[in-house]
Amino acid sequence: MRTRRAPIWAAMLAGSGLVALAQAGPVAAQDGRTVVPLDSGWRFFDGDAPDAARPDFADAAWEQVSVPHTWNRVGYYHHDLGGTNRAETVDKRQGVGWYRLHFAAPKDAAGKRQWLEFDAASRVAQVWLNGQYLGEHRGGFSRFRFDATAAMTASGDNVLVVRVDNTQPRAGSPTADVLPLSGDFFVHGGLYRPVRLVTTAPLHIDLADAGGPGVRATTVAASAQEAVIEVAVRVANDGAKAAKAQVRVSLVDREGREAASAMIPAYTPAGKTSEISAKLTVANPHLWQGTADPYLYDLKVQLSGAQGQLPGAEGQLSDATSQPYGIRTMAFDPARGFLLNGQPYRLRGVGYHQDRDGKGWAISRADVEEDVATMREMGANSIRLTHYQHGQDIHDLADRAGIVVWDEIPLVSTWTLGAKKDPDPALVANAKAQLTELVRQNQNHAASAIWSIANEVDFGNSLPAFLFGGADGREVDPLPLLGELQKTAKALDPSRPTALATCCEARAFGNDIEIPTTAVAADLGGANRYFGWYFGKAGDLGPHLDGLRAKRPQQPLAVTEYGAGGALTMHTDNVLGGPADSRGAAQPEEYESYIHETALAQLDARPWLYATWLWNSFDFATTVRTEGDAQDINTKGLVAYDHKTRKDAWYFYKANWNPAPMVHITSKRYVDRAYPVTDVRVYSNAATTDLLLNGRSLGVKSDCPQMICVWSGVRLDEGTNALVARGTHAGGTVEDSASWTLAPETARHFVIDAGTLLAARSEGRVLGSDNWFEGGLTASLDKPADFGKPSVPTAISGTTDRGALATYRSGTFSYRVPVADGRYKVTLWFATDAGQKVGTFDVMSGRKVLLRKFQPAIPASGAVAEARAFTLKAKGELALDFVSGTTDARVAMIEIERLR
Numbered sequence: 028m029r030t031r032r033a034p035i036w037a038a039m040l041a042g043s044g045l046v047a048l049a050q051a052g053p054v055a056a057q058d059g060r061t062v063v064p065l066d067s068g069w070r071f072f073d074g075d076a077p078d079a080a081r082p083d084f085a086d087a088a089w090e091q092v093s094v095p096h097t098w099n100r101v102g103y104y105h106h107d108l109g110g111t112n113r114a115e116t117v118d119k120r121q122g123v124g125w126y127r128l129h130f131a132a133p134k135d136a137a138g139k140r141q142w143l144e145f146d147a148a149s150r151v152a153q154v155w156l157n158g159q160y161l162g163e164h165r166g167g168f169s170r171f172r173f174d175a176t177a178a179m180t181a182s183g184d185n186v187l188v189v190r191v192d193n194t195q196p197r198a199g200s201p202t203a204d205v206l207p208l209s210g211d212f213f214v215h216g217g218l219y220r221p222v223r224l225v226t227t228a229p230l231h232i233d234l235a236d237a238g239g240p241g242v243r244a245t246t247v248a249a250s251a252q253e254a255v256i257e258v259a260v261r262v263a264n265d266g267a268k269a270a271k272a273q274v275r276v277s278l279v280d281r282e283g284r285e286a287a288s289a290m291i292p293a294y295t296p297a298g299k300t301s302e303i304s305a306k307l308t309v310a311n312p313h314l315w316q317g318t319a320d321p322y323l324y325d326l327k328v329q330l331s332g333a334q335g336q337l338p339g340a341e342g343q344l345s346d347a348t349s350q351p352y353g354i355r356t357m358a359f360d361p362a363r364g365f366l367l368n369g370q371p372y373r374l375r376g377v378g379y380h381q382d383r384d385g386k387g388w389a390i391s392r393a394d395v396e397e398d399v400a401t402m403r404e405m406g407a408n409s410i411r412l413t414h415y416q417h418g419q420d421i422h423d424l425a426d427r428a429g430i431v432v433w434d435e436i437p438l439v440s441t442w443t444l445g446a447k448k449d450p451d452p453a454l455v456a457n458a459k460a461q462l463t464e465l466v467r468q469n470q471n472h473a474a475s476a477i478w479s480i481a482n483e484v485d486f487g488n489s490l491p492a493f494l495f496g497g498a499d500g501r502e503v504d505p506l507p508l509l510g511e512l513q514k515t516a517k518a519l520d521p522s523r524p525t526a527l528a529t530c531c532e533a534r535a536f537g538n539d540i541e542i543p544t545t546a547v548a549a550d551l552g553g554a555n556r557y558f559g560w561y562f563g564k565a566g567d568l569g570p571h572l573d574g575l576r577a578k579r580p581q582q583p584l585a586v587t588e589y590g591a592g593g594a595l596t597m598h599t600d601n602v603l604g605g606p607a608d609s610r611g612a613a614q615p616e617e618y619e620s621y622i623h624e625t626a627l628a629q630l631d632a633r634p635w636l637y638a639t640w641l642w643n644s645f646d647f648a649t650t651v652r653t654e655g656d657a658q659d660i661n662t663k664g665l666v667a668y669d670h671k672t673r674k675d676a677w678y679f680y681k682a683n684w685n686p687a688p689m690v691h692i693t694s695k696r697y698v699d700r701a702y703p704v705t706d707v708r709v710y711s712n713a714a715t716t717d718l719l720l721n722g723r724s725l726g727v728k729s730d731c732p733q734m735i736c737v738w739s740g741v742r743l744d745e746g747t748n749a750l751v752a753r754g755t756h757a758g759g760t761v762e763d764s765a766s767w768t769l770a771p772e773t774a775r776h777f778v779i780d781a782g783t784l785l786a787a788r789s790e791g792r793v794l795g796s797d798n799w800f801e802g803g804l805t806a807s808l809d810k811p812a813d814f815g816k817p818s819v820p821t822a823i824s825g826t827t828d829r830g831a832l833a834t835y836r837s838g839t840f841s842y843r844v845p846v847a848d849g850r851y852k853v854t855l856w857f858a859t860d861a862g863q864k865v866g867t868f869d870v871m872s873g874r875k876v877l878l879r880k881f882q883p884a885i886p887a888s889g890a891v892a893e894a895r896a897f898t899l900k901a902k903g904e905l906a907l908d909f910v911s912g913t914t915d916a917r918v919a920m921i922e923i924e925r926l927r
Contacts, residue, residue, distance in 0.1 A: 059346045061133055061226040065187070067093050068128055069218075075123040080155040082186040086127045095389040097149075097217035098124055099193075102384070102648035102660040102668060108595045108696075109646070109667025110384035114658070119213070119650060126189040126218055132181050133226050140227045140265050141175045142234050146220030146418055148191050149388070150205050155188040165205045165457055167193065167214060168416035168437065169464035170238035172225070176265075191216055198445040204453035206461060207437035208444065210414055211661060212380055213648040215388040220418050230270050231346040232330055233261035233300050237460075239467030242328050245522050246354055249368065254312040254354045256287075258305045260328055264295035272345065275329040276305045278352065280313065286324060293330075314368050315353030315473045318408045321429030323473065326352035351426055353473025359524055359551055359583040361576075365431075365637040374431055374638035375684055376409030377402055377665070378588060380647035381417055384668040387648070395420045398670060399428055402644055405665070405677055406684020411587060411640040414439045414482050416465045425474035433526065433587075433640070434469055435479035436461045438512070440486060448503050455508060459515050466519040478523055480512040480549060481505070483530040487542040509548035524550035528587040533574055534562065551637070552579065555588035559622050560609050569629035576635070584635070588642040589626050592662035593619030593674050594655035597785055598697035600705065604797030605784035605805045605834060611818055613785040614655035614662055615796075616675055617694060623676045624733060627683065641680075645670050675710075682710040682734035690716060690754040692765040700743060700767050701786060701795030703774045704845045707738045713754025713761060721749050740845055743769045776924040779842075780831040782806060787830025794831055794920075803840025803909070803916075808833045808860050808890055823858050826892035828920065832858040835919040842907040842921065849925055851905060853897050856920035857883040860890035866914030872899055873906045880912060892919070898926070 070089035078084055101119050103112035132141070143154065149167030153160070159178035164171040179185060193216030196202045196209075207214065225234065233241035241261040248255045256278070264270045272295065277288035287307040295301040313322045330346040358366040365374050379398070382388050399421070402410065410430055412421065415437040425432050438458055442450045450458075462480065469475045484505040509527070516525045527549045531542045546552045554575060559565030568589065576584055591607065592614035602621040607613055623641065630639045646657070646664035655662040665677040678691035690711040707725075709716060715729045716736050721744055728736040748767040753760055770793070778794045780786040782805040786794040797805070810819040823829045835858065855877075859865050865885055870878040877897050884893050899905060905923065909916035 059228050059344055060231070061135070063133060063224040063226075065094065065128060065130060065222040065224055068130070069094055069096070070127045071096065071098070072125040073098050073120070076125045079125045079127065080158065080160070080188045080190070082158045084127070089127065094126075094218045094222050095220050095391070096126075097215045097219045097387040097389045099213070099215040099217070099387045100385070101213045101215070101382075101387065101650065102646075102657065104595070104657045104660070104668070106596045106656055109672040110669045112384050112668070117659070119659070121193050121195050121214070121216060123190065123192045123194075124216055126191070128187045130185050130187065130224070131183070132179055132185055133224070136179065136181045136226060138229070140229055140231065141179045142172045142225040142227065143175045143187065144170065144172045144223045144225050144234075145218065146170050146222070148189065148218050149193045149216050150202055150214055151192045153190045157186055166461045166464065167205075169461060170419070170468055171464075172234050172238060174235070189218060191218065193217075196444065203444055204451055204457050206442075206454070206458055207414065207439045209441045210437070210439040211649050211651055212414065213382070213650055213659070215382065217389065219388040228345045229266035230262070230264050230272060230295070230330065230332055232328060232348055233263040235263065235300070236261055237464045237467040240348060240350065240471065242326070242348060242350065242471065244326060244352065244471055246356060249312060249314060249354050249356050251314070252311060254309040256307040256309065256354070258307065258326070258328075260303045260305070260330075261300055262293045262295050262303060262330060263300045264297055267297055269294065269296045270332060273331045274303045274305070275331070276307065277327045278307055278309060279325040279327060281322075281324075286310075286312070309354065312354045315355040316429070317367055317372060317431065318403070318429035321353065321427060321473070323351040323353050323426060326350045326471075350471055351423070352471070353426060355473060357431075357476050359637050361581055361583045362635055364583070364635055367431075373634070374409040374585075375407060376411060376431070376433075376638060376640040377405075377407050377644035378411045378413045378640050378642045379417070379421075379644050380413060381421075382648050383645070383670045392420045394670070395424060398645070399424045399430070401666060401670065403428055403430070404685065405681045407644075407680070409433070409638055409640065410644075411435070416461065416468070419468070422469055422472045422474060426472055430474055431476050432472070432474040433477045433479055433638075434465055434475050435482065436465055436512075438481040438484065438508075440483050442484065442505065442508055443503055450508055455511060458508065458512060462512055462515050463519060466516065470520050470523070476523065477526045477551065478516045478520065479526045479528065479553070480516060481509060481527040481545070483528060483555060484509070485529045485531045485543050485545040487531065487540060489531065489536055489540045489542065505543060505545055506548055509545060513548055526551035526553050526585075528553040528555050530555045533571065533578070546579065546582065550582075552582050552584040553587035554584065555642070556586065557589060557591070557609075559625065560591040560607060565622055565625040566629070568626055569632060572629075572633060572636070583637045585638040585640070586630060586636060587640050589622075589639075590642040590663045591619045591622035592655050593664075593676060594657070594662055595667060595672065595674065595696060596656045598694060599784050599796045600702060600786075601796060601798040602784070604800075605782055607784055608654070608818075611654055613783070615785055616696065618784060619663070619674065620676045620679055620693065623679055624735065627680075628733060641665070678710045679734070682712045686712070688713050688754060688756040688758070688761050690752040690761050690763045692750055692752050692763050695765040698766065698768055699793050700748075700769050701773065701793045702777050702798065703769055704740055704742050707741050707750065709736045709752045709763075710734055711736050711752065711754050713756045715755045717753045717755075719751040719753065720744070721747075743767065743774075745769055745771045745774045776922070778831070779844075779921040779923070780834065781918050781920055782834035782836040787828065787833075789828050789831060794828075797836060799842050799844045800836060801841050801843070803836040803838040806835055806837055808858060821860060821890050823890040823892050824886075826856070826858070832856060832892045832919045835917050836909075837915040837917040839911045839916060840909050842905070844905040844907070844923060845903065846901050846905050846923065847925070848902050849900075851899050851901055852922075852924040852926055853899050853905065853907070854894050854922040854924075855897075855918055856892060856894045856922070857917060858890055858892040858919045859883045859885055861886050861888050864914065865917075866912060868912040868914060868916035869910040870916070871908040871910065872897070873908075875899075883917070
């Protein structure tokens with residue numbers, strides 16, 4: 028294994044994309060450039076229509092749509108919380124769709140150049156204008172443009188036709204060489220970002236710059252006293268004669284004052300593009316300081332023709348752009364972490380997918396603004412834009428909010444199809460093209476800090492079947508492709524570091540698993556690690572990171588994913604009661620919070636991490652999962668698929684990351700309580716926090732670790748339990764409330780579903796998950812299934828509570844159940860199947876022997892349940908001790924009923 032020295036990587040400053048090109052609504056004109064949004068009047072056909080490119084094709088029967096548009100709707104919950112998608116409204120079809128639009132040419136089109144600009148089309152787009160084929164774009168995430176001048180009708184009707192294809196790549200398919208080939212997210216189809224007609228003069232700032240603005244700026248030095256900015260401007264001359272021109276570059280502050288400027292002559296032959304360089308020196312610059320002060324200048328570029336080169340007087344303006352621009356330096360150090368303008372700046376962030384319930388990928392700028400506000404309120408100051416290039420809206424908003432961004436291309440998990448061991452040259456070219464577009468379109472953003480060249484390409488021959496058919500990746504080496512992408516990124520933008528996210532290095536796989544070391548292929552390291560969810564224990568994360576750092580002490584390291592699923596309608600009484608089911612149903616909201624609480628403590632203890640990005644900000648669509656209380660949704664979001672319903676873990680981060688005083692009672696959605704005694708947990712960053720139950724105080728707490736205040740052993744009232752958490756701070760008080768119900772029957776007779784994190788459903792009563800235990804292991808009679816599928820249930824005779832009897836606790840273990848003083852009927856339930864070897868064990872209650880050398884019934888076939896009942900006296904708690912004998916002790920369900 029080779030190691031590389033990782034210097035402190037200084038990253039460039041930047042602004043954003045063209046303002047005129049980002050506007051929607053009426054025609055936008057900007058100094059010789061006219062932008063017409065093409066958003067309404069479209070016709071759409073959901074399928075293939077081979078003759079639809081003809082201008083006279085009859086499309087009156089096609090669906091009328093507006094753009095942005097996608098036909099896909101994917102993912103829904105089995106409840107009414109968090110989303111409106113339903114099984115009957117879902118559309119998962121991947122394939123061909125057609126769009127047609129009639130529009131009139133701009134009034135001043137004569138003698139001008141016409142460009143059709145698409146912010147994205149998924150995943151392959153072919154474009155015709157008036158029957159003339161303009162070209163194809165392969166890649167579903169980036170902006171692209173076609174020169175439509177020759178095909179444009181200056182007067183009268185113009186017919187724009189776009190064929191899109193989001194077919195899932197397979198060997199021989201039309202998308203086989205278009206990334207991503209796989210991934211745990213759904214690739215929606217359509218014109219899901221805006222489309223525009225851009226009109227320019229023949230001499231203009233280049234629009235054929237891989238979808239970029241034709242202007243590139245890099246801060247080469249910045250301090251409180253001075254900043255130096257290098258600017259490159261691409262000048263395109265589509266006229267018939269060579270052109271002499273002047274390029275004026277200026278930086279203007281918020282008050283309209285010019286902070287720096289430069290004038291550079293430009294000579295561009297006919298039909299050519301030239302690149303002009305300028306240098307701006309800014310005295311006493313106002314730096315972009317992240318969320319504390321995201322100050323932006325305007326970087327203005329004006330292109331003027333010399334006398335005789337353009338119609339009119341000397342110096343007539345031919346084209347101009349203006350871009351918000353932030354002056355800053357960024358660096359990454361293996362010991363000090365991330366440095367913004369030379370100072371340590373801990374990046375606390377989230378992963379982000381661009382889809383939402385009811386809209387798919389066809390989201391609006393207002394939707395993105397809402398998402399950014401949600402992330403900022405939580406306290407995030409960074410976003411990992413996964414697992415593909417995101418649009419200009421999120422980049423513009425990140426600039427303005429001071430959010431540091433990780434940008435990424437869609438090289439996810441696989442890069443070959445079928446039995447091939449090397450990627451096709453066309454796929455390599457596509458990866459480079461998508462990386463080029465990512466860089467060119469976003470390198471002027473102050474927020475953009477990192478170019479990520481891959482995500483989880485280190486599965487080796489452990490590649491999960493759910494991702495891509497279970498292909499054996501043993502001989503598929505990712506390093507040659509990663510090396511090509513590394514060289515491409517450094518050639519495009521040497522000022523920013525590259526990175527990639529790994530899944531598998533240093534994890535404990537079997538002896539037959541070969542994991543390539545890919546972290547060495549990029550400047551920065553990033554680890555996707557799900558301890559306590561897919562593997563290991565929650566407390567293993569920190570030591571694992573220490574091990575990665577020890578292997579490459581000179582490479583800055585971040586955690587790029589961590590988390591767990593969280594179902595809104597599933598709840599547990601004890602997060603350690605049984606295993607979470609990352610591939611099935613058992614994904615209670617409280618367990619998601621537990622994983623994040625445990626992880627954050629370990630991450631905060633390691634300040635050398637340059638960033639942490641949790642997974643994920645919002646639930647998102649994927650067709651490889653049937654889990655939690657959802658279908659085709661990855662439930663790891665801290666906010667539901669509607670992007671509004673916030674889970675408990677979101678409030679945990681708000682309490683820790685946002686200094687604004689707040690309190691939040693957890694488990695609010697667990698309304699019908701299973702037990703008369705429970706712990707109450709409150710996230711609070713207030714100075715002191717009081718908890719009231721039905722108006723009576725349960726005590727005041729302060730200085731709670733990790734902002735988690737816990738009132739243990741709270742005895743609930745029969746009926747309604749109104750909880751109020753009241754936090755007191757210097758400016759006043761903040762409150763939160765919850766209402767729980769304890770049914771009178773449950774208060775007298777409750778049931779412990781042993782060996783499970785998520786209690787089974789029972790007819791006519793509420794069961795609680797395993798609780799008040801010490802020791803033992805958990806197991807199930809049900810058979811495990813493949814990833815994303817629920818376990819296969821085992822039929823159990825002798826009970827109406829099959830689900831509860833299927834799980835059990837085994838070994839030597841005990842229960843100490845808090846109860847009021849009195850007499851209780853305790854019923855112990857056991858279940859075994861014919862394939863198990865079950866010997867004898869003892870059950871005690873303190874010194875009282877309940878069962879001596881007890882052996883549960885072993886059926887000849889199938890599984891069977893049986894019960895043993897006892898009357899016990901209790902004073903404050905019930906004691907049950909299970910002692911292994913010739914075999915491990917076990918219990919599947921415990922019923923506790925108070926006797927009158």
